[in-house]
Amino acid sequence: MKIHEYQGKQIFQRYGLPIPKGIPCMTVDEVEKAAKKLIDETGNPVVVVKAQIHAGGRGKGGGVKVVKGGPAEAKKIASQILGMQLVTHQTGPAGQKVRRLYVEQGLDIARELYLGLVVDREKRRIALMASTEGGVEIEKVAEESPEKILTEHIDPAIGLGGFQARKLAFGLGIGKGAPKPKETIAEFVQVVTKLATMFEKEDCSLCEINPLVVTKDGHIIALDAKINFDDNAEGRHKEWAELMDKDEEDPVELEAKTTGLNYVSLDGDIGCLVNGAGLAMATMDIIQHAGGAPANFLDVGGGATKDQVTKAFKMILSSSKVKGIFVNIFGGIMKCDVIAEGVVAATKELGLKVPLVVRLEGTNVELGKEILRNSGLKIQAADNMLDGAKKIVAAVKAA
Amino acid sequence: MSVLVGKDTKVVIQGITGGAGSFHAAQCIAYGTQIVAGCTPNRGGETFEATGPGGKKVGVPVFDTVAESVKQTGADTSCIFVPALGAADSILEAIDAGIKLIVCITEGIPVVDMIRVRRVLETSNSRLIGPNCPGIITPGACKLGIMPGHIHLPGKYGVVSRSGTLTYEAVGQLTALGMGQSTCIGIGGDPVGGMDFIDCLKLYNDDPNTEGVIMIGEIGGNAEERAAAWIKANMKKPVAGFIAGTTAPPGKRMGHAGAIISGGKGTATDKIRALVAAGVKVAPSPAEMGTTLQSMLKG
Numbered sequence: 001m002k003i004h005e006y007q008g009k010q011i012f013q014r015y016g017l018p019i020p021k022g023i024p025c026m027t028v029d030e031v032e033k034a035a036k037k038l039i040d041e042t043g044n045p046v047v048v049v050k051a052q053i054h055a056g057g058r059g060k061g062g063g064v065k066v067v068k069g070g071p072a073e074a075k076k077i078a079s080q081i082l083g084m085q086l087v088t089h090q091t092g093p094a095g096q097k098v099r100r101l102y103v104e105q106g107l108d109i110a111r112e113l114y115l116g117l118v119v120d121r122e123k124r125r126i127a128l129m130a131s132t133e134g135g136v137e138i139e140k141v142a143e144e145s146p147e148k149i150l151t152e153h154i155d156p157a158i159g160l161g162g163f164q165a166r167k168l169a170f171g172l173g174i175g176k177g178a179p180k181p182k183e184t185i186a187e188f189v190q191v192v193t194k195l196a197t198m199f200e201k202e203d204c205s206l207c208e209i210n211p212l213v214v215t216k217d218g219h220i221i222a223l224d225a226k227i228n229f230d231d232n233a234e235g236r237h238k239e240w241a242e243l244m245d246k247d248e249e250d251p252v253e254l255e256a257k258t259t260g261l262n263y264v265s266l267d268g269d270i271g272c273l274v275n276g277a278g279l280a281m282a283t284m285d286i287i288q289h290a291g292g293a294p295a296n297f298l299d300v301g302g303g304a305t306k307d308q309v310t311k312a313f314k315m316i317l318s319s320s321k322v323k324g325i326f327v328n329i330f331g332g333i334m335k336c337d338v339i340a341e342g343v344v345a346a347t348k349e350l351g352l353k354v355p356l357v358v359r360l361e362g363t364n365v366e367l368g369k370e371i372l373r374n375s376g377l378k379i380q381a382a383d384n385m386l387d388g389a390k391k392i393v394a395a396v397k398a399a
Numbered sequence: 400m401s402v403l404v405g406k407d408t409k410v411v412i413q414g415i416t417g418g419a420g421s422f423h424a425a426q427c428i429a430y431g432t433q434i435v436a437g438c439t440p441n442r443g444g445e446t447f448e449a450t451g452p453g454g455k456k457v458g459v460p461v462f463d464t465v466a467e468s469v470k471q472t473g474a475d476t477s478c479i480f481v482p483a484l485g486a487a488d489s490i491l492e493a494i495d496a497g498i499k500l501i502v503c504i505t506e507g508i509p510v511v512d513m514i515r516v517r518r519v520l521e522t523s524n525s526r527l528i529g530p531n532c533p534g535i536i537t538p539g540a541c542k543l544g545i546m547p548g549h550i551h552l553p554g555k556y557g558v559v560s561r562s563g564t565l566t567y568e569a570v571g572q573l574t575a576l577g578m579g580q581s582t583c584i585g586i587g588g589d590p591v592g593g594m595d596f597i598d599c600l601k602l603y604n605d606d607p608n609t610e611g612v613i614m615i616g617e618i619g620g621n622a623e624e625r626a627a628a629w630i631k632a633n634m635k636k637p638v639a640g641f642i643a644g645t646t647a648p649p650g651k652r653m654g655h656a657g658a659i660i661s662g663g664k665g666t667a668t669d670k671i672r673a674l675v676a677a678g679v680k681v682a683p684s685p686a687e688m689g690t691t692l693q694s695m696l697k698g
Contacts, residue, residue, distance in 0.1 A: 155518065297653055
C-alpha cells in the first residue's frame with residue numbers, strides 16, 4: 001500500500017526523524033494560510049508548494065514549486081497545481097489528478113543525498129542504501145555508477161549496528177563542509193538508526209528519502225518521504241485504513257481487495273477468472289500467445305467461497321471493455337463445483353452477453369462440469385488451457 | 400526414490416483443528432501420508448479422526464505444542480496451516496522442536512516476520528519449504544500439502560515451482576504423457592522464504608531416481624537468474640522451464656507478494672533470457688511445459 005509524502009512525514013515525525021515544517025492543504029485558501037503561518041514561524045520568506053500524488057517524479061512534472069513571493073503567490077501557484085493532471089515518468093501518459101497539496105518551509109540546502117530501505121530478496125535482509133547522488137532517480141545511479149551507492153544489510157538479530165551507520169556516514173562524507181562535522185555525523189547516525197527501527201515496526205516494504213538534505217548550518221533533514229507498506233501486514237495495522245487515498249486506487253481493484261480477491265486491471269478485452277496467481281499470470285500470457293489481449297488479472301485464491309466467486313464474476317461481467325470471458329481453473333484447495341456455482345449464480349443475476357469459455361480441472365471436476373451443463377447457460381467447455389485460450393480468442397473475434 | 404519426503408516421513412500438522420488444516424489433513428491421510436500428530440494450542444488431548452487409504456480409520460492425537468508432538472510421536476516433518484499473523488511463530492516453534500523439514504502453506508505472512516525466520520533458519524538444522532506454497536508431494540508415498548493427489552503419477556521427473564496451480568498444470572501434462580513425477584516441490588510465491596530453486600535443483604541433481612526437471616518461475620526478484628547460473632555450472636540433468644508474467648504490467652503485485660516487477664527488475668523476459676543462456680529449454684506457453692521436457696529427453 002502506498003501513502004502520500006505528507007503522511008510519510010507524519011510517520012517520520014512520530015519516530016523523531018527530522019522533517020521540514022509543513023502543512024497539508026486541500027484548497028488554495030488553505031495554502032495561503034499555511035504559507036503565512038510557515039513564513040511567520042520560520043522567518044524565511046521561501047515556501048514550497050508540493051503536489052501530493054503517489055507517483056514519483058513530481059518535481060520534473062511541474063508539481064513542486066518554490067515560492068518566494070509570499071502567501072499570495074503561494075495561493076496563485078497552488079491554483080495551477082491543484083486539479084492539474086500531473087504526468088510523471090511513474091504515472092503513465094494520462095497522469096494523476098492532484099487533489100491534495102503540501103506546503104513546506106524553504107530550506108538552505110548544502111547537499112542532497114539519497115537514503116532508501118528495501119527488502120533485499122537475494123540476501124533475505126532489509127537493505128539500507130545511501131548515495132551522494134540525491135535528487136535523481138536511484139535506478140539511474142544503480143545502472144550508471146553503482147559504486148556511488150553504499151549498502152548495509154540489517155541483521156534482524158541486532159538491528160542496524162552503530163558501526164554500520166558510521167560506515168555510511170563516513171562513506172558519504174557527511175561532515176564535509178558542515179560547520180560542526182561531528183554533530184552533523186551524529187545527526188545522520190540517529191536518522192538512519194531511527195529509520196531502520198521505523199521500517200520494521202511499521203511493516204514497510206519500501207522507504208525512500210530522496211533527497212535527504214544537509215542544510216547549510218549542518219542539519220540533516222528528510223526533504224521527501226516515500227513509504228510503501230507490506231500489504232501482508234494489514235491485519236496488524238488498523239491505522240492504515242485511514243491513510244488510504246481512494247482517489248489513487250483503481251476502484252475495481254479496491255472493490256476486489258475488500259472482497260478478498262486479487263485483481264489487477266489490464267488493457268485488453270478478454271476477462272479472466274483463475275485460481276492461483278501463477279496460473280492467473282500464465283492465463284494472461286496464453287491469451288496473448290493465442291492472439292488475444294487480457295482485460296485483467298484475477299486470482300480467486302484457494303479459499304474463495306461461492307459468494308466471492310459470484311462477486312468476482314460479476315466484476316468481470318460489469319466491465320464494459322470485456323468482450324469475452326475465460327474461466328481457467330485447476331482446483332487444488334479450490335473446488336470446481338464452488339467455481340461452477342459462483343459462475344452460474346453471477347450469470348443468472350446479471351445475464352451473459354459475451355462468449356464464455358470454461359476450463360475446469362482438479363478437485364471435484366466432474367461435479368463442476370455437471371453444474372455448468374445443467375445450468376442451461378451458453379458455455380463453451382475447454383479441455384486444457386491452450387484449447388480454452390484459442391476458443392475464447394476465436395469467439396471474441398467472431399462476435 | 401524421492402527427495403525430502405517419502406513413505407517413512409512422519410508428519411505433525413500445525414493448525415490441524417482449523418478449517419484449512421482439518422480439510423487438508425484428512426486429504427493427506429486419505430492419500431496415505433503418515434500424519435502422526437496434530438498441534439493446536441489448547442486442543443491437546445483431542446483426537447483428529449480421519450480415513451486412510453482403503454477405508455482404514457485413523458485417529459491422530461492432537462497436542463498443545465510441537466515439542467510435545469515430537470516427544471510423543473517422533474514426528475520429524477511439519478506442515479503448517481496457521482493464519483498469517485501467527486505463522487512465523489509456528490515456523491520458529493517447529494525449528495525449536497527439532498523438526499527437520501517444515502512446510503508452510505500459509506499465504507500472507509508479513510515480510511519482516513519471514514526475514515527474522517530466515518535468520519533463525521540459517522543457523523538451524525531445519526529446512527523450510529514455503530511459505531505461501533502448495534507443499535511437497537512424492538507421488539504414491541507422501542502428499543504434504545494442498546495439491547490434488549489424483550493428478551500425480553509416480554515416476555522420474557521433478558517439478559519445482561513458485562506457483563501452486565501452475566505446478567498442477569505441469570503435473571497434469573506430465574501424467575498425460577506418461578511421465579511420472581519423483582517429487583514435486585512448491586517453493587512458494589513470497590519474496591522471502593525457505594528453499595529456493597537452487598536448493599531444490601541440487602537435490603534433484605543428486606537424486607538417482609530423478610532424470611529431468613521442470614522449473615516454473617514468475618516475475619519478481621532474481622531467483623530464476625541465480626538458478627540459471629547454478630544450472631549452467633552444475634546441473635547434469637535436463638531442465639525445462641516456464642516463466643509466468645510476460646504480460647504483467649510493471650509495479651503491480653500480481654497476486655503473489657513476490658510477483659512484482661520493481662524498478663525495471665524481475666521481468667519475465669530477463670528471466671527467460673538467463674535460463675535459455677544456461678541451457679534450459681523454456682516452454683513458449685504454459686500448455687507446453689510437459690512436451691518441452693519431453694523434447695529434451697529425446698534429443
